[in-house]
């Protein structure tokens with residue numbers, strides 16, 4: 404069966420606002436760069452199909468799939484649109500390549516939150532209209548806070564440990580390439596922050612960024628014709644939980660647990676702590692990566708390991724070593740591809756020091772924002 | 786890209802602000818949801834019950850969340866529950882400090898799968914996971930989850 408590989412990547416933005424370009428122009432820039440990075444492919448003659456991950460409400464355009472082809476060079480080709488995080492699109496492209504029916508599939512995703520003037524209304528509209536929405540809470544992130552509270556209490560994670568995660572991640576972001584929000588802060592400053600929605604402060608939420616990302620995925624045999632610098636997608640799996648958080652445990656991330664079992668099985672990983680060199684994890688809300696660390700069984704005592712710095716750049720389990728979403732910003736559905744771009748660059752040796760030159764496998768994780776139970780994991784390897 | 790250099794000033798780019806009227810829908814509660822909401826209107830908290838596997842759950846659905854069977858039965862419960870998790874809203878979405886913090890909690894009921902997310906009225910300093918609470922109904926009820934004004938601690 405065909406081995407899917409990442410042949411090229413391109414992106415535009417990763418800025419708090421990008422008022423000079425509209426989103427389609429940003430996608431065009433990302434696509435042109437990705438096709439070049441992939442060894443100079445021609446979307447018209449070389450690409451078999453295109454997959455786009457997006458959400459109409461973020462676009463302000465209904466049935467936005469009609470707007471996918473033009474700026475990707477995908478007119479008169481098969482185009483699929485998934486209303487979900489971009490790692491879900493990677494799962495589709497992976498499956499299409501594995502089927503043997505497609506040789507090259509382009510994945511595209513984007514987010515331009517700077518254009519959204521009614522973010523609260525869109526988020527509130529994502530909740531059950533009969534049993535939850537009538538509560539009309541003054542802050543729509545209170546639902547995320549319910550999960551954060553349950554997870555932290557049950558797993559005995561204190562505020563200082565959560566603060567350490569946030570502060571460490573913002574600092575790691577200074578060494579990354581796409582991180583307008585990276586900064587040097589100390590834990591004391593974090594602890595002085597007031598709760599916005601207990602137990603979360605404003606530092607626990609990634610601010611918004613605009614970005615478009617395009618990734619060229621190919622079968623290894625075909626990829627070799629264009630370039631010998633590609634990265635393998637060894638496995639990818641997605642799990643969707645219940646739509647209602649009241650049916651969820653909230654004390655653990657069941658979706659990641661199940662997705663991990665499957666993806667480790669696909670890739671033959673027996674001991675993730677030893678075999679995976681870097682973890683690129685969704686941290687758009689700061690407690691989420693801690694839930695993922697727990698679900699991946701990387702740590703028996705997350706609080707202790709946070710205080711010991713195990714997930715820092717010099718730790719044995721580096722999480723987002725060049726910054727995650729807290730530094731790069733929340734790029735909506737493009738988040739999963741942002742994690743993939745970091746993993747691709749680390750494995751190619753173009754991002755980071757020799758510290759990561761012997762990393763063989765990187766795990767990437769994304770959970771659809773803001774409070775979806777759909778989680779996707781992928782393993783990229785040299 | 787190279788043609789970006791031609792843009793010397795951002796104010797030369799046009800932006801169009803538009804407002805879309807999209808927030809008007811009829812949401813259907815369905816047969817079991819309607820009966821559940823009618824019970825709330827009568828000041829009664831009920832749960833859905835699956836006749837196949839016996840699961841009792843909240844909020845009600847036409848399909849059992851455990852065994853996927855069709856569900857048609859509702860059963861009364863006392864309404865006394867406990868706080869499984871909570872949050873206190875100190876700042877609203879626009880970043881303004883709330884004059885009075887609002888507590889939102891996930892309330893569960895013994896032996897019932899699922900639960901209800903609702904307001905809890907008590908001192909934010911006193912609230913804790915596991916605290917026992919009961920619903921306080923509004924006098925003027927409409928058949929909505931909002932017929933419960935809030936939950937309050939059981940003394």
Ligand SMILES: [Zn+2]
Nearest residue numbers: 835838849852
């Ligand atoms: Zn059942």
